[in-house]
Amino acid sequence: MRFHPSHLLTVLLSVLLLSSGQTPARAAAEQTVPPLTDADCIKCHRQPARDIAEHGGAHKTAIGCFDCHQSHPPAGKAVIPSxxxxxxxxxxxxxxxxxxxxCHxxxxxxxxxxxxxxxxxxxxLTCHEAVGKDFKQHPSLHADQACTxxxxxxxxxxxxFSPCLDCHEPHQDGMQQQDCTGCHAPHRPTAYAFSPSTPTRWCAACHEETVASLDAHGGAHKTAxxxxxxxxxxxxAESGVIPACADCHAPGAAEHYRVDGCLRCHNPHEPLRIDMSAVSPVKPICLSCHAAPGREMHDWPSAHAEMDCNECHAEHGLASSCLDCHxxxxxxxxxxxxxKCHQPHSPTALQFGQSGIAPQLCGxxxxxxxxxxxxxxxxxxxxxxxxxxxxxxKVILSCDNCHGQPHDAGIHRQFSDCNHCHQGPHALRN
Incomplete structure (x- = not known):
């Protein structure tokens, strides 16, 4: 039998294992033991495992037990890391x-x-720096309180956290936390932030008279x-508080919007309740919106055309009675x-229908x-x-408009004017 060099290596390894107290079978078993996992930690450390599962944050999702605890008593010393x-x-x-x-x-x-x-x-504030900036830029009582x-x-x-309504009275009954934060951010409550969904009734809590005016005379400023x-x-805040009328009423959209000094006549919260005495003469401003009356006064000159609008219209939408002057x-x-006969802006152009005017008025x-x-x-x-x-x-109908030719043709040829016999339509004689 020939001796192969590998046989010598096997003999030497066996001698070394025997001298260390390990058998080949035991050494092979130790080499196949799997490494420990987080699941092994849970077997003994159940409460920390529950805490990690429920509130671990990044300590749950980004790392495992062995990232922090790299050894375990009694084998290691660095059990609790910094x-x-x-x-x-x-x-x-x-x-x-x-x-x-x-804290943590x-x-x-x-x-x-x-x-x-x-x-x-x-x-x-070392972590929530934006909150600190809000407190500094928008001082309020909130900035003087402790976070807790x-x-x-x-x-x-x-x-x-405490809802706003735990400390503050609501603007209106039925307000919820989301209504509060729709305008007031808790860390900068004086920096109001509105949205189109902010209802007008919230504003009424402080601006009651203004909202009442808007409800009564707001026109499209109320409905639209x-x-x-x-x-x-x-x-x-210093900007965005009072807008310019031209932001919505663009000068290029209508002649009236090109008139300067809107607030001389219009209160924004009751825009159609116009102070007609604020400007003199007011007619050029009125006609920039009411063009038709201007055309009527031009086409039918009268004493009315020489007057200023506010002599008859003390308020917008209201007019004096003719009988106040006539x-x-x-x-x-x-x-x-x-x-029924006279239109105020063209009183000399008498216009009437076919009925409804008592003869006594004409008389x-x-x-x-x-x-x-x-x-x-x-x-x-x-x-x-x-x-x-x-x-x-001054329109006069001909008799034949109603009566045709009731007599023989010869009579009509001889008497072409009915009044020869009938003495006129008002003193009619048959």
């Missing part, structure tokens, strides 16, 4: 604070209870927009009767025809003047 091993003081201001475990439990680093801390504000006055726990889940469409900011055609005449000027009609026993005495004098003043 927080700064991972969270270096130079990496963030918050990591430079001392006493990490006053390593297995539940998300803070669950702030109530034990007398004033955590300084520590909180409002935040009993870390986070924004229900129960971790909300407060926040115009007031996109609120004092003490004597009526009869003692029982009403303003509505005036308008105030045309006394003799009215007297004759009152004396006749014919059907003409029962007709209104406008039945024959239609549409406008």
């Amino acid at each position: 927080c700064s091993d991972c969270h270096g003081p130079k990496d963030a201001a918050h990591f430079a604070l001392q006493g990490c475990q006053d 439990a390593p297995h539940a680093p998300g803070i669950s209870d702030l109530s034990a801390l007398p004033d955590a504000t300084a520590a909180c 006055d409002c935040h009993s726990g870390h986070g924004l889940a229900s129960g971790q 927009i909300t407060c926040s469409d115009c007031h996109q900011n609120h004092p003490p 004597d009526g055609h009869s003692s029982d005449m009403a303003y509505a009767d005036c308008l 105030s000027c045309h006394r003799q025809p009215l007297k004759e009609l009152g004396a006749t026993d014919t059907e003409h005495g029962n007709l209104e003047c406008v039945f024959c004098h239609r549409r406008t003043h």
Whole structure:
């Protein structure tokens, strides 16, 4: 039998194992033992495992047990690591604070209870720097409070912070937390931030009279927009508080919008309740919006065309009665009767329909025809003047418009004017 060199190597390894007290079988078994995992830790350390599972944060998702606990008693000494091993003081201001475990439990680093801390504000602001900036830029009573006055726990889940309405009275019944934060951010409550969904009724809590004016006389400012469409900011802010009218009413959109000094006539919260006495003469401004009356006064000159608009219109939308200046055609005449014939901006262009105008109104000027009609026993005495004098003043219908030619053709040829026999339409004789 030949001796192979590998046989010598086997013999030497066997001698070494025997001298160390291990058998080849035992050495092979130790080489096949799997490494420990987090699941092995859970077998003994159940509470830390539950804390990690429920509140571990990045300590649960980004690392495992052996990233921090690299050895275990009694074999090792570095059992509890220092927080700064991972969270270096130079990496963030918050990591430079001392006493990490006053707030953070390593297995539940998300803070669950702030109530034990007398004033955590300084520590909180090293991490929540934006909050500190808000406090500095927008001073308020909130900035003078400790974080723990409002935040009993870390986070924004229900129960971790106090709702606004725990301390503040609501603007209106039925307000919820989301209504408060729709305008007021808790860390900068004086820096109002509106949205188009902010209801006008919230504003009424402080601006009651203004909202009442808007409700009564707001016009489209009430129905088409909300407060926040115009007031996109609120004092003490210096911009966006009072908008320019031209932001919505662009000068290029209408001639009236090119008139300067909107506020001379229009209060934004009651824009159609116009002070007609604020400008003199006011007619050029009125006609920039009401072009039709301007055309009527031009086409039908009268004393009315020489007057300023506010002599008849003390308020926008209201007009003086004709009878405030003019004597009526009869003692029982009403303003509505005036308008049946005379339009205020073209009073000399008498226009009327085919009925509804009492003959007595015409008779105030045309006394003799009215007297004759009152004396006749014919059907003409029962007709209104406008039945024959239609549409406008001085229109006279021909008899044949109604009667045709009731006589023989020869009579009509001989007497072409009906009045030769019938003495006129008002004193009609058959």
